[in-house]
Amino acid sequence: MAANPEPDVPANHNENRRTFLKQSSLLTALALVPAPVVSAAEAKLDERVAESIEKVPLSLKVNGKKYKLSVEPRTTLLDLLRENLHLNGTKKGCDYGQCGACTVHVEGQRVNSCLSFAVMHDGQEITTIEGLADGDKLHPMQEAFVKHDGFQCGYCTPGQIMSAVACVREGHAGSADEIREYMSGNICRCGAYSNIVAAIQDVKQGGQKV
Amino acid sequence: MNQFQYVRPTKAQAAIDAVAKDANAAFIAGGTNLVDLMKRGVMTPQKLVDINRLPLRQIERVGTGLRIGALALNSAVADDRLVREKHPLLALALNAGASPQLRNMATVGGNMLQRTRCAYFYDVAMPCNKRQPGSGCGALEGINRMHAIFGFSDKCIAVHPSDMSVALVALDATVLLSGPKGDRKLAFADFHRLPGTTPERDTNLEPSELITAVEIPDSPFTRHVHYQKVRERASYAFALLSVAAALDLDGNTIKAARLAMGGVAHKPWRLAAAEQALVGQPATEAAFQRAAAVAMQGAKAFKHNEYKLRLGPNAIVQALKTAAAA
Numbered sequence: 001m002a003a004n005p006e007p008d009v010p011a012n013h014n015e016n017r018r019t020f021l022k023q024s025s026l027l028t029a030l031a032l033v034p035a036p037v038v039s040a041a042e043a044k045l046d047e048r049v050a051e052s053i054e055k056v057p058l059s060l061k062v063n064g065k066k067y068k069l070s071v072e073p074r075t076t077l078l079d080l081l082r083e084n085l086h087l088n089g090t091k092k093g094c095d096y097g098q099c100g101a102c103t104v105h106v107e108g109q110r111v112n113s114c115l116s117f118a119v120m121h122d123g124q125e126i127t128t129i130e131g132l133a134d135g136d137k138l139h140p141m142q143e144a145f146v147k148h149d150g151f152q153c154g155y156c157t158p159g160q161i162m163s164a165v166a167c168v169r170e171g172h173a174g175s176a177d178e179i180r181e182y183m184s185g186n187i188c189r190c191g192a193y194s195n196i197v198a199a200i201q202d203v204k205q206g207g208q209k210v
Numbered sequence: 211m212n213q214f215q216y217v218r219p220t221k222a223q224a225a226i227d228a229v230a231k232d233a234n235a236a237f238i239a240g241g242t243n244l245v246d247l248m249k250r251g252v253m254t255p256q257k258l259v260d261i262n263r264l265p266l267r268q269i270e271r272v273g274t275g276l277r278i279g280a281l282a283l284n285s286a287v288a289d290d291r292l293v294r295e296k297h298p299l300l301a302l303a304l305n306a307g308a309s310p311q312l313r314n315m316a317t318v319g320g321n322m323l324q325r326t327r328c329a330y331f332y333d334v335a336m337p338c339n340k341r342q343p344g345s346g347c348g349a350l351e352g353i354n355r356m357h358a359i360f361g362f363s364d365k366c367i368a369v370h371p372s373d374m375s376v377a378l379v380a381l382d383a384t385v386l387l388s389g390p391k392g393d394r395k396l397a398f399a400d401f402h403r404l405p406g407t408t409p410e411r412d413t414n415l416e417p418s419e420l421i422t423a424v425e426i427p428d429s430p431f432t433r434h435v436h437y438q439k440v441r442e443r444a445s446y447a448f449a450l451l452s453v454a455a456a457l458d459l460d461g462n463t464i465k466a467a468r469l470a471m472g473g474v475a476h477k478p479w480r481l482a483a484a485e486q487a488l489v490g491q492p493a494t495e496a497a498f499q500r501a502a503a504v505a506m507q508g509a510k511a512f513k514h515n516e517y518k519l520r521l522g523p524n525a526i527v528q529a530l531k532t533a534a535a536a
């Protein structure tokens with residue numbers, strides 16, 4: 001598998017360039033860019049940054065624990081988990097739905113938490129990697145990843161494991177090929193793919209409750 | 211990302227009113243396209259109307275067809291028993307798109323309305339007539355490997371990226387809409403539009419109109435179907451080009467055929483003349499080749515997408531062969 005899920009979409013350096021445009025003075029920014037770009041930059045600088053921030057109430061159940069929160073609507077579910085609830089197990093890889101590092105379960109279904117606003121999940125139940133183990137006892141999928149060396153650097157691993165659990169629950173772990181297809185939403189830059197497939201097959205064949 | 215107001219109505223009329231009141235308002239469903247575009251500053255709505263609480267998720271039989279609510283998830287539609295039985299082509303196309311996680315978020319309405327993946331559209335520092343009318347088309351003389359070979363204009367050569375829509379246009383679907391002026395229906399083939407001089411408009415949806423459902427009439431295309439998607443890796447990538455093929459066979463003779471291509475035009479591209487060329491023919495590679503040649507008439511490539519002129523007919527033949535054998 002290639003590394004970039006969406007080769008035609010520019011990678012994050014564009015984001016940095018925009019941040020730069022916003023931070024530097026208008027004149028400097030405009031002096032640096034060619035003419036056709038200027039109008040686009042001006043549109044961007046028109047952000048109403050000073051506008052008063054209206055927070056919205058939000059109730060969530062995360063890993064069995066109830067939270068009553070007040071959040072800005074633009075907070076993604078991923079940022080809420082990491083920044084507000086300090087559940088840093090869920091990772092931010094791309095922030096654009098292209099890598100799967102941010103995979104969590106919402107109402108039991110796996111989703112990319114980076115492409116969803118937290119307020120859209122009012123009243124829902126979220127499970128993150130922190131909620132998978134039973135106290136000190138690892139979840140069978142976590143055990144299997146350890147046993148099969150299903151990671152190297154470990155950055156993609158929380159997302160891989162959340163996705164793998166869902167893959168088995170959905171009934172999409174019938175063969176190595178099916179696992180590869182249904183795990184394709186999780187990119188591993190270290191290329192631990194074959195060991196990840198082995199771990200999932202082990203759990204599936206072991207028949208434990210996931 | 212810009213600040214925005216957030217409302218979450220529970221009735222369709224309230225959602226429509228909320229968007230109609232405000233020129234800068236937008237519906238949000240799964241969010242998988244809109245949140246992405248908002249993070250990049252490509253779309254900057256000042257108000258989001260969350261439609262997830264509207265009762266538009268059902269998949270049900272109506273008369274001699276199937277009605278799929280606009281909020282039905284891509285994964286739920288692909289797994290639905292009725293869909294798999296009556297319209298397996300739709301399930302194949304859906305499962306070829308995005309990833310399992312994204313399909314658990316993406317809705318039918320949102321999928322139809324996803325914007326092009328043209329890299330210039332995504333980069334606010336680049337000229338793009340679709341994002342900013344009058345700023346020019348960066349792709350025309352730029353990197354246009356992913357771009358159109360049919361139906362483009364000198365204002366925009368982008369393609370529509372949806373896989374699901376290619377199956378829906380082949381299956382003669384109808385889109386149900388609800389707006390400030392009441393309800394109406396549009397043939398799926400008339401939903402998306404060609405760029406012409408106004409590429410900023412992807413579809414014929416009016417501002418503040420809500421998609422409520424898609425209807426697919428029963429058809430004989432329940433078995434010999436295939437969705438052939440060509441991409442740069444095995445999964446989780448947009449199509450370079452795709453083909454939806456469906457055959458109704460009497461022995462080895464083709465009674466009726468449906469063909470559509472994705473990744474070639476500003477809208478899902480139905481191949482009516484090629485379908486006609488197949489009727490009454492034996493289901494052989496030679497007949498498929500002839501239909502593919504008809505399908506490609508009028509195609510024109512740009513600097514980097516000439517490969518599509520050869521990939522297109524090959525993918526059509528492959529899709530028809532696989533469909534015939536299914």
Ligand SMILES: Cc1cc2nc3c(=O)[nH]c(=O)nc-3n(C[C@H](O)[C@H](O)[C@H](O)COP(=O)(O)OP(=O)(O)OC[C@H]3O[C@@H](n4cnc5c(N)ncnc54)[C@H](O)[C@@H]3O)c2cc1C
Pocket residue numbers: 005006096097098236237238239240241242243244245246261280281306307308309312315316317318319320321322323324371372373374419420421422446447448449
């Ligand atoms: C990494 C990645 C890979 C992808 N790969 C593929 C792929 O291979 N094939 C493919 O087909 N797609 C692919 N997608 C796109 C994905 O299918 C779309 O993002 C998704 O279908 C959009 O649906 P949504 O419900 O999330 O829409 P949203 O993001 O919520 O909305 C999209 C647009 O539709 C409008 N809208 C939504 N619902 C309605 C309604 N009922 N009435 C009126 N307006 C409405 C919104 O205002 C918005 O403008 C990919 C996406 C990502 C991020």
Ligand code: SF4
Pocket residue numbers: 326328329330331337338339340341346347348349350365366367368409
């Ligand atoms: S092809 Fe269309 S979307 Fe792409 S840069 Fe040109 S106008 Fe914009």
Ligand code: FES
Pocket residue numbers: 091092093094095096097098099100101102103112113114115
């Ligand atoms: S962080 Fe990469 S998909 Fe969400």
Ligand code: FES
Pocket residue numbers: 150151152153154155156157187188189190191192
């Ligand atoms: S273990 Fe390093 S990215 Fe997967």
